[in-house]
Amino acid sequence: MLVYVLKRILLMVPTLLGVLLITFMVVQFVPGGPVEQYLAEAKAGAGVSAEGGGLAYRGAQGVDPKRIAQIKALYGFDKPAHERFLQMLGQFARFDLGKSFFQNKSVSQLIWEKLPVSISLGLWTFFISYLVAVPLGVAKAVRAGSRFDLLTTLLVLLGYAIPGFVLGVALLVVFGGQLQWFPLRGLTSSNWDELSWGARVVDYLWHIVLPVSAMVLGSFAVTAMLTKNAFLEEIRKQYVVTARAKGLSERQVLWKHVFRNALIPIITGFPAAFIGAFFTGSLLIETLFSLDGLGLLSYESVIRRDYPVVLGTLYFFTLIGLVTKLISDLSYLWVDPRVRFD
Secondary structure, three states, X not given: OHHHHHHHHHHHHHHHHHHHHHHHHHHHOOOOOHHHHHHHHHOOOOOOEEEOOOOEEEOOOOOOHHHHHHHHHHHOOOOOHHHHHHHHHHHHHOOOOOEOOOXXXXXXXXXXXXXXXXXXXXXXXXXXXXXXXXXXXXXXXXXXXXXXXXXXXXXXXXXXXXXXXXXXXXXXHHHHHHOOOOOOOOOOOOOHHHOOHHHHHHHHHHHHHHHHHHHHHHHHHHHHHHHHHHHHHHHOOXXXXXXXXXXXXXXXXXXXXXXXXXXXXXXXXHHHHHHHHHHOOOHHHHHHOOOOOHHHHHHHHHHOOOHHHHHHHHHHHHHHHHHHHHHHHHHHHHHOOOOOOO
């Protein structure tokens, strides 16, 4: 077991290096880098184009070469690409994610500031999805082939087929615009600091209803269908027939014997789903509802060519993803002691 864990940890290193190398090559050598943007702003919109991500310029007439050299040094482009990459790896090895080019803050500070919004969306989406999906999947398996099963399958697949941002727009128009039941933006009201503790809780829940609803509708579909199929597979096995023959009630058979075995593929997916709810699928929702979270931070950093933020957040997300995948695999041992990685 320990050998398996050590192997997986060692395999994380080349995976991280590969992801960072490919991303570094893509973002560093595309036109419109931070140096070019600075020059364009300095020349009041005059055309400045470049080759090699800001290393060689064309059309920079009127700009002092010394000034260009100073700007390159400011952003670190005075060094060769391989030196910049090795320097970045050294920083990441010390968990130093660098400093943003444009926001005058460290990447770690930016992630910490945006994390509460993503945690809010992720936690509510994760818990509501599983609290709805698992009981619904069990009910569908018990009533397989019934009108309830067919109707709920249709509704689940319909919800899964509707993109979250489309549903978000509909919710905003109907419940935020026409009916004005819920606010259109933000996680809190402007007078948040003046509210009492109880009023703050109500205000927060009032703001979170629409974005969470838009994210939940499609996310629980897969879990519900997976739960149903897992229960159907277990119900048909011999040990269920034996349990019924011993005189156990249907409730005891279902919840004492079938439930544990059927939830193995679902429970082992908990870590990945839990972490994934924080960092994936929320960009459009955050933009639509004006929520300043990690998804919006990553998108804006790509648009502005804020390379430290792009690479720092990618390193952070990739490292969390690899660790989560390892935890997901190890959870098989906790759920099913028969599993042996050796």
